Amino acid sequence: MGARLRVVLDQLVHVVDADQASAAVDLAIGLVATAPSGCTVDAIVPAGAEVTVTGVSDVRTLNLGRRELAAAWQLGIAPGVGGGLIHSPSLMAPLVRHDRVHDNDQTTVTVWDLQAWDAPELLPKSAVAWQRAMLKRAVKHADAVVVPSHAVAERLSEVAKLRGRVRVIAGAAPRGFVTPRDAEARRAALSMPGEYVVLTGTAASLDAGFRGAVAAGVDAVVLDAPEGAEPRLAELASAAGLPERRAHVRGVLSPEDRAAVLAGAAAFAATSPVAGWPWRAVEAMTLGTPVVAIDSGAHQDVIADGGLLVPEDGIADALAAASREGAPRLRVLATDRSRAFSWASSAERVWGLHADL
Incomplete structure (x- = not known):
């Protein structure tokens, strides 16, 4: 039986972090290209977003824009998202209570860095508060937290008690990152x-x-x-x-x-x-x-x-x-x-x- 992997693409319109926004799209393209037989890739996007990734099977467009969605998800309010296998290439995810065993619902998130904990002065106070709040929600509700290196995994284990749910999956340079002709x-x-x-x-x-x-x-x-x-x-x-x-x-x-x-x-x-x-x-x-x-x-x-x-x-x-x-x-x-x-x-x-x- 095939699976539908639903990817959160939250920065298609409102870009908060250009690197993470690019990585999310590049990963979605990779997921489509490497999907096992019978499996498909869907997208979850804020209002007003248009998905241009070829091969995405279904797009769930939510009623809230990116800013409003970030605030709602921080409070654990995630109407209209639905269940299934949800993967977020950032901490932006509908982290709510779900049943992985009986309903086969999964939610995984990604932590690219720990600036909000190790160098909070480099970020706006609102960003620091949001990231810390979302990691707390991940501790409660994420089935796995993806980090890009073992060093980040080690540091994350000091910040949050995730009890073996951390997985290391590296990133890459932007797709097609080459010296431009001009x-x-x-x-x-x-x-x-x-x-x-x-x-x-x-x-x-x-x-x-x-x-x-x-x-x-x-x-x-x-x-x-x-x-x-x-x-x-x-x-x-x-x-x-x-x-x-x-x-x-x-x-x-x-x-x-x-x-x-x-x-x-x-x-x-x-x-x-x-x-x-x-x-x-x-x-x-x-x-x-x-x-x-x-x-x-x-x-x-x-x-x-x-x-x-x-x-x-x-x-x-x-x-x-x-x-x-x-x-x-x-x-x-x-x-x-x-x-x-x-x-x-x-x-x-x-x-x-x-x-x-």
Whole structure:
């Protein structure tokens, strides 16, 4: 007898987290492509959303928009959703009481990172409160909680008592994430310098990256900077010895612009130790960009031998080496490691998870 796996696609209209929104669609495409014989993929979406994923069998459009739905589900109010096998690629899920044994109802959710617990100052207070509340509901009602790495699983076990319900299923780079043909034009439109390294991290962790740019004699480009952070980061760069004119701060870019920027970088450095899926590091490896990262559990799990993992005080030297003499070797290692991740593989494991439940 076939199964119908119902996937929550909540960010088709209102995007709260661009990475998770992209991952949800990519996973849905993978689930359709890898569906076992006789099984189908359905979608659960907020009001006003249109599903463009080819092969989705049925779409349940709810009466509430995404914001209203998030508030209702936080309170455990989920009218009109129905039962069955429900998988959410985020914490956004109808986490209510159900009977897995007699009705074959299942609800699984995904936790990509633990910023709301380990670095709450990086998120709006409302987002922190919502994520913490939804994890509490997951503890009560989720049949499984998916995390992207063993390090996140270990940290999650310290935050919530899930009693063996945690499952590790990795993510991947966005589907079709390649260097765009107009990469040079995109870099010019973004005012990218000729030689640069790309950095991600928090204001507290980027100092080592700026010092690495100084040691390498190149500019630094910061990606995913919060709105209004540019003056503060420019000051930090200057304090690290990098003139403000050589510190280029950018917010959230489109996947095409991001690919153009990462492909043109001499190296990439992930400076934050917060437990989570390292989106940009995986993208950099996919493009063959040399990767340097702070030595944390999440980076050990995901980057492994695909880059240089160093303590915080070693990032500057490692970044300088990665952008110079170590670049050819690191490009090969990054590309090889990136092949370990694909949405098809992730989708197969999601099917396996629901079969096991």
